[in-house]
Amino acid sequence: MTVIGLTGGIASGKSTVAQLLQGQGFVIVDADIAARQAVAPGSEGLRQVAAAFGPDAVLNGEMNRAYIGQQIFHDEDKRHKLNSIIHPIVRTIMEEEKEAALSEGQDVIMDIPLLYENKLEETVDTVWVVYIPEKLQLERLMKRNQLSEESARARITSQISIEEKRKRADIVIDNSGTLEDLKINVDTVVKEYYKSH
Structure with missing residues (x-):
């Protein structure tokens, strides 16, 4: 059995990915x-x-x-x-x-928004990062939380950058497209995962 750390930046769509993975039979342990x-x-x-x-x-x-x-x-x-x-x-x-x-x-997914910030990558077997470009992250966060650009930026910069998280990830799940695109990306990752386990 594997313990997967799922993380991403604020407003990257990590919760949506967690729901999709739960639908695929993974147990989600949610830090929030x-x-x-x-x-x-x-x-x-x-x-x-x-x-x-x-x-x-x-x-x-x-x-x-x-x-x-x-x-x-x-x-x-x-x-x-x-x-x-x-x-x-x-x-x-x-x-x-x-x-x-x-x-x-x-198999367990540890849904941890601040996985890297709190240096928890050693507590899981593999890290999956939900990725969106920073510009899109800013737009989505402003829209979702009704924030000014300044407030949204403050929240984003309080975390390690999404680009840095992407570099450190074992698996990257791209969420810069539509929900349908995301479902396909998650399906692909899960198929690969089960092939190798």
Whole structure:
């Protein structure tokens, strides 16, 4: 059984690729879902975030994502502080899900947006990167999140560049075309994968 790390840049279409791969029978262990569980209402993670970021960090019993987002996007120290709380909890949740799937003989996709940023490539057998050119990434992010170009660029530059991720990848899944093109590209990658395993 193989553990595949799936990553890409913000707005590259990684979640869509994960859904397509799930449809092909892979078990998806999603870092974003684990991150939400890590700060779920009443959790130890949420208590730690509130202690670190103050009362505005919690709104109606949940983490105030807008407030936290504003705090961390332009402040490296605060981003590290948040990550040091959430990442260990997320790793534990994901590790448990991965081991459960492997014990049932299933191939696992670890869907990790910041795989390279958090130096997690050693924790997987192979890395698949969802790729779109940076210009398209900027357009899609502005449209998807209703952001100004400046805000979108700040989010993109807070990650390792998509070109760098593409260079480091074992497999590149191109998502610069239509959804139909993407489905064909994913099918091709999966066929190749099963041929070699």
